[in-house]
Amino acid sequence: MVLGNYKNCVSARAADPAVLSASQDGGIVTQLFAFALEEGIIDGAVVAGPGDEPYKPEPIVATTVAELMEARGTRYTICPNVAMIKEATRSYGLDKVGIVGTPCQIQAVRKAQLYPMGMRSVGDKIALAIGIFCMENFPYQGLETMVEDLCNVKMESAVKMDIGKGKFSVYTSRGAVSQIPLKLTHKFEQPGCHVCLDYVANLADVSTGSVGSPDGWSTVLTRTKKGETIWGKAIEAGYFETKPIEDVKPGLGLLTKLATEKITKNQKTLDERATFGVDKGLRNPYI
Amino acid sequence: MSKVVEISPTTRHEGHTKLTMQVDDSGVVTRGDWLSLTPVRGIEKLAIGKSMHQAPKISSRVCGICPIAHTLAGTEAMEASIGCIIPDDAYLLRVILQCANRVSSHALHNILSLPDMYIPGTDTHINPFTPEEPVRSVAQRIQKLREVGQTVGEIVGGEPIHPSNPRVGGMYKNISPRAQTKINDLVKEAIPLARDHMDFMISVFKDWDDRPMASVAGGKEVEKTEKFGFHDQGYMASDTLYGSSSLDLDQKWYPERWTEVRPWDWYQGELEVSLEDPDYPIGGTTPVGTKVWPAMEACTGVPLYDGAPIETGPRARLAMFRNYDRKGAMGLQIARQMEYMDCLYGMLDAVEALDTNGKVIADDIPQGDGTLGWAANEAPRGTDIHLTKVLNGKVQWYSLLVPTTWNFPTVSRALEGAPWQLTEVIMRAYDPCVSCATHMMVVDDSKKVVAQKLFQ
Numbered sequence A: 001m002v003l004g005n006y007k008n009c010v011s012a013r014a015a016d017p018a019v020l021s022a023s024q025d026g027g028i029v030t031q032l033f034a035f036a037l038e039e040g041i042i043d044g045a046v047v048a049g050p051g052d053e054p055y056k057p058e059p060i061v062a063t064t065v066a067e068l069m070e071a072r073g074t075r076y077t078i079c080p081n082v083a084m085i086k087e088a089t090r091s092y093g094l095d096k097v098g099i100v101g102t103p104c105q106i107q108a109v110r111k112a113q114l115y116p117m118g119m120r121s122v123g124d125k126i127a128l129a130i131g132i133f134c135m136e137n138f139p140y141q142g143l144e145t146m147v148e149d150l151c152n153v154k155m156e157s158a159v160k161m162d163i164g165k166g167k168f169s170v171y172t173s174r175g176a177v178s179q180i181p182l183k184l185t186h187k188f189e190q191p192g193c194h195v196c197l198d199y200v201a202n203l204a205d206v207s208t209g210s211v212g213s214p215d216g217w218s219t220v221l222t223r224t225k226k227g228e229t230i231w232g233k234a235i236e237a238g239y240f241e242t243k244p245i246e247d248v249k250p251g252l253g254l255l256t257k258l259a260t261e262k263i264t265k266n267q268k269t270l271d272e273r274a275t276f277g278v279d280k281g282l283r284n285p286y287i
Numbered sequence B: 001m002s003k004v005v006e007i008s009p010t011t012r013h014e015g016h017t018k019l020t021m022q023v024d025d026s027g028v029v030t031r032g033d034w035l036s037l038t039p040v041r042g043i044e045k046l047a048i049g050k051s052m053h054q055a056p057k058i059s060s061r062v063c064g065i066c067p068i069a070h071t072l073a074g075t076e077a078m079e080a081s082i083g084c085i086i087p088d089d090a091y092l093l094r095v096i097l098q099c100a101n102r103v104s105s106h107a108l109h110n111i112l113s114l115p116d117m118y119i120p121g122t123d124t125h126i127n128p129f130t131p132e133e134p135v136r137s138v139a140q141r142i143q144k145l146r147e148v149g150q151t152v153g154e155i156v157g158g159e160p161i162h163p164s165n166p167r168v169g170g171m172y173k174n175i176s177p178r179a180q181t182k183i184n185d186l187v188k189e190a191i192p193l194a195r196d197h198m199d200f201m202i203s204v205f206k207d208w209d210d211r212p213m214a215s216v217a218g219g220k221e222v223e224k225t226e227k228f229g230f231h232d233q234g235y236m237a238s239d240t241l242y243g244s245s246s247l248d249l250d251q252k253w254y255p256e257r258w259t260e261v262r263p264w265d266w267y268q269g270e271l272e273v274s275l276e277d278p279d280y281p282i283g284g285t286t287p288v289g290t291k292v293w294p295a296m297e298a299c300t301g302v303p304l305y306d307g308a309p310i311e312t313g314p315r316a317r318l319a320m321f322r323n324y325d326r327k328g329a330m331g332l333q334i335a336r337q338m339e340y341m342d343c344l345y346g347m348l349d350a351v352e353a354l355d356t357n358g359k360v361i362a363d364d365i366p367q368g369d370g371t372l373g374w375a376a377n378e379a380p381r382g383t384d385i386h387l388t389k390v391l392n393g394k395v396q397w398y399s400l401l402v403p404t405t406w407n408f409p410t411v412s413r414a415l416e417g418a419p420w421q422l423t424e425v426i427m428r429a430y431d432p433c434v435s436c437a438t439h440m441m442v443v444d445d446s447k448k449v450v451a452q453k454l455f456q
């Protein structure tokens, strides 16, 4: 159950090389939203658009493929996408909203749909929620320190950042790669991530991430009926190349292992909160 | 011999009120008081010292049916005090919001009024909740009109109940071209519906006017009197659609004509109920022997214009700006229906004129030097006036003169000459919004004694 409920799992990548050129992995998020936009399944999507500073994203409502393309790639820092779902249905006038987010953000979307506190007429307008796998996230200052001080790269020069195989890697526009072991990054993690019990966006319509699939490819889980239908239509329309997950390495084994590690570690943190003080504990949002 | 009868509480309107009446032998009202019993929340006093940005957001919470009126009047009073002119596109967005709210509010009021009325040509009261035709389609049309109003409010206002988009200096956000098109489509969908609906509602109210006998829903049929709900008070309105403020060159409301008296000076003194009807729907009237004291119990001040009570609302707007002259309770109801089309075309014109790339916030938002500013917003129920003094961004003084407060004494006059059993029909014609009307200080809440001196 560490991977949540899902109907199907494949390894996939976008068929459009233009999408792949600057996507993080297989370009699943960008390509699927572009398909949904063209098909009228959504009329816009909340994505992490460019912000004022390099690698500091701002949530935007993308209503064109060009805007989706601008938002490609992972920014390892907080981007409050959920803050835009209400506005998307207000001044943007959307009726069918797409949203991408980390597991916690997809949880927020689902909670807003079931318990719409101050979220009048938002719930029924969420048309496609794509979740991205997430082990942890970093505050912007933490990311800046990791990149500029530990990796010795100016934020302005970075073209891609990636976490994988035990390392945090920064790629520059001049072709250099700078890497540090992940254990150096731990102290910069956002503390709230340490109580997070979801690795693969269990509540999304479609979840995707890099782990499990080779470089340039993504692992894709279709979870809901809606997610399965849209994914099926996109495959039929030739938007993606796929391979059965059983045929790729490292496959679901590694994904399951990492998910288990995250949940086990964070469950322990949660349990410790109960006896954090002397005769008193800290809050547990799950009970 | 005159007797005292009291309907408490009254129903099918917003808030909490009662009707305390002296009637003659045939049950016709000779002196009536309609008064608010809604607990006072004291918005005006608690706003003092708060920022000019927060106060209108608080006054929005005076009422959830017409929060647009209080948000806009409050915001524009602040703007009037500090002398801030908002950009044209912000104004257009506010106009759209205003019209959307009026459509929604009038449609809601139809639901409240219809149970007193009859399916024209029959003796069947209209039950808006029945699944049967022809009423079912009417109810669905009403809900559709409300949905359009609330959806448009959501898009331009950020929220249809307590709009988030208006702010001192303009609006937080312009809307997207897609949103502009959506509003256009929704309004065009609503126009033919509203036209049919207006015709239907007017025929229902005319039918009622023409009947010799009538009852409130579920009540006993009594003989109606001529001039039902007539009064001799004047009208007050600042515009047909939007409003006026002290920043206007051509101001349409005159603070110097406004005075305020305490309920003590205006309402009836101590009385004892001497007539009771246990069958009055639903639950009967106040029991014989109950002591009542309107002058002490009323929770609103009595605002006067030129020294007398006035009527404000749809008929006042049409009477002052369109030569409308139908009197009585049904005259007011009919005027309200006539406003549907103005609102929808008002929205359409504004949304077509809107530049979605236009600026919606003033470049310069002064902090205020304590100058008195006022803004009148033509709320669904009439002229909603907010007056304020802002100094260094903080509210120094704040006062709300809301439509139903103006109408309380006027309705009291309009009750005279009507059979007491039908007085709620007169009151409902004013679409009362009593939480709006009740917002002043109380000295002693347990005894409901209103502050002696309320205005500087």
Ligand SMILES: Cc1cc2nc3c(=O)[nH]c(=O)nc-3n(C[C@H](O)[C@H](O)[C@H](O)COP(=O)(O)OP(=O)(O)OC[C@H]3O[C@@H](n4cnc5c(N)ncnc54)[C@H](O)[C@@H]3O)c2cc1C
Pocket: A022, A023, A024, A025, A026, A027, A028, A029, A030, A031, A047, A048, A049, A057, A071, A072, A073, A074, A075, A076, A077, A078, A079, A081, A100, A101, A102, A132, A133, A134, A135, A136, A137, A138, A163, A208, A209, A210, A211, A218
């Ligand atoms: C903080 C973080 C941690 C992650 N950890 C893992 C992990 O441990 N294992 C793993 O397999 N995958 C992880 N991912 C997911 C992975 O990095 C890719 O985002 C994912 O595979 C999608 O790639 P793509 O090529 O399909 O998407 P693309 O086509 O590149 O699109 C990526 C989408 O993600 C959005 N996005 C980018 N940054 C953020 C952000 N900070 N918050 C919200 N949305 C954002 C973009 O707007 C864009 O729409 C993580 C992502 C983030 C943001």
Ligand code: SF4
Pocket: A102, A103, A104, A105, A134, A135, A136, A137, A190, A192, A193, A194, A196, A197, A198
């Ligand atoms: S680890 Fe959990 S809480 Fe932290 S960003 Fe990822 S999904 Fe959100």
